[in-house]
Amino acid sequence: MNGIVNAHKAEFDAEPEVVVEVPQVTTFLGAFADFCKGYSLMSTNTQGLRVAISRRPDQMVIAFNSTSKERKKFQLTGIRAKREDRWASVIKGLCQLLIASGFRLPSGFNLTIKGQSAVADPPALSAALASGLVVAFNELFSFGIEPNNLVRYAYSVNKYTDKYKSRLRDLITIFTAEQGKMMLFDLETCAHKTFDYPFRKGGKTGSWFIDCSLPADELSSEVSLFRENAEAAFSMLRSMLPEKEKVRELTHKDIVQNYPRIPEDYKRIIRFILEDSAAALKCYDYLLSGDAVSIGKILTYEQRNISTLAELTSPEVDWLVKRGSETDGVNGVTEISVGITGTLVALVDEANLEEYKTQLKEYERIFGFKPVVREYIPSGAIKVIDKDEYPSV
Numbered sequence: 215m216n217g218i219v220n221a222h223k224a225e226f227d228a229e230p231e232v233v234v235e236v237p238q239v240t241t242f243l244g245a246f247a248d249f250c251k252g253y254s255l256m257s258t259n260t261q262g263l264r265v266a267i268s269r270r271p272d273q274m275v276i277a278f279n280s281t282s283k284e285r286k287k288f289q290l291t292g293i294r295a296k297r298e299d300r301w302a303s304v305i306k307g308l309c310q311l312l313i314a315s316g317f318r319l320p321s322g323f324n325l326t327i328k329g330q331s332a333v334a335d336p337p338a339l340s341a342a343l344a345s346g347l348v349v350a351f352n353e354l355f356s357f358g359i360e361p362n363n364l365v366r367y368a369y370s371v372n373k374y375t376d377k378y379k380s381r382l383r384d385l386i387t388i389f390t391a392e393q394g395k396m397m398l399f400d401l402e403t404c405a406h407k408t409f410d411y412p413f414r415k416g417g418k419t420g421s422w423f424i425d426c427s428l429p430a431d432e433l434s435s436e437v438s439l440f441r442e443n444a445e446a447a448f449s450m451l452r453s454m455l456p457e458k459e460k461v462r463e464l465t466h467k468d469i470v471q472n473y474p475r476i477p478e479d480y481k482r483i484i485r486f487i488l489e490d491s492a493a494a495l496k497c498y499d500y501l502l503s504g505d506a507v508s509i510g511k512i513l514t515y516e517q518r519n520i521s522t523l524a525e526l527t528s529p530e531v532d533w534l535v536k537r538g539s540e541t542d543g544v545n546g547v548t549e550i551s552v553g554i555t556g557t558l559v560a561l562v563d564e565a566n567l568e569e570y571k572t573q574l575k576e577y578e579r580i581f582g583f584k585p586v587v588r589e590y591i592p593s594g595a596i597k598v599i600d601k602d603e604y605p606s607v
Contacts, residue, residue, distance in 0.1 A: 225278045234598055242550060245550075258592060258593045265325070307374025344368040393591075419504075424559075425585060426534065511546065514546045542566055
């Protein structure tokens with residue numbers, strides 16, 4: 215059965231009382247820039263998470279992840295963390311937070327989640343789930359939480375969970391994104407600028423997502439390990455850094471000359487993240503002017519760094535990138551962060567789009583996965599969906 219409403223009804227034999235649409239956070243550049251408090255280019259797209267909720271007559275909470283086919287349950291009375299909680303730690307954490315903040319959960323509830331973000335990496339999944347659930351609670355139980363405080367509650371769930379912690383920039387993006395616009399974040403302050411995204415179908419150049427259709431966990435362990443190593447590398451760097459000097463302003467030359475005691479594998483990670491952050495800031499100017507050629511060069515360089523410095527790639531991704539580099543009118547292709555590994559973005563001149571799609575048909579024959587090509591148009595913010603919209607969810 216398709217759709218969040220049908221999934222909820224099939225699982226619980228009950229109509230959902232509230233349905234929330236949580237957009238998927240898209241980091242165009244600067245996916246790891248939080249480690250250096252640098253810069254990130256962010257937006258949302260429509261492939262995120264759908265959350266459906268209905269009240270129960272008891273104090274039981276039953277959560278169904280319709281995408282992964284996982285089920286979790288617990289009692290509202292005496293909530294305790296368990297090793298097997300995983301994504302349910304976010305649900306437990308939000309319930310604990312709201313109760314501690316003076317809100318009354320008058321009953322248990324049935325919860326269904328569905329969508330790409332339901333099987334995303336922990337930071338992306340937790341941001342989507344905490345956002346969707348706090349909005350659903352606010353609507354279902356009439357808590358009256360002001361919109362600007364919803365982000366605060368979603369972020370505060372982090373104190374109740376370990377691995378499943380969300381990033382503040384993701385939450386701000388989920389709650390404030392605008393249709394057709396991108397955001398440049400300064401991650402030192404989380405201040406951001408919103409501006410028009412210049413590439414649309416029908417113009418000279420469009421931008422396209424290419425989903426490799428790899429298993430959701432294809433590179434997840436490598437990404438987790440990279441984050442752990444990045445945390446260690448930047449912790450070491452900061453311990454050596456002169457007071458008041460900003461990490462994000464360092465260059466690779468600075469690292470090589472001034473910090474010889476940092477291991478080479480850490481230097482490689484630091485270089486990748488510093489250049490990733492710098493690329494986001496540089497690309498911002500080109501996005502304002504709609505300079506597809508210059509942006510394409512940045513994307514090409516970014517993908518080279520992802521492969522050689524971060525080593526977060528796969529044969530499938532490498533093949534798709536190579537095909538793009540061999541096709542006229544493809545300005546650049548790179549992996550992009552949406553919380554799911556194996557998603558790329560390509561800037562393609564409209565006149566060459568069909569030729570590029572034809573090239574991609576070989577991918578399924580070689581690897582056995584069918585690539586999904588869809589237009590990348592930044593979408594809007596989280597919202598409660600009216601009942602008339604339910605069938606399309």
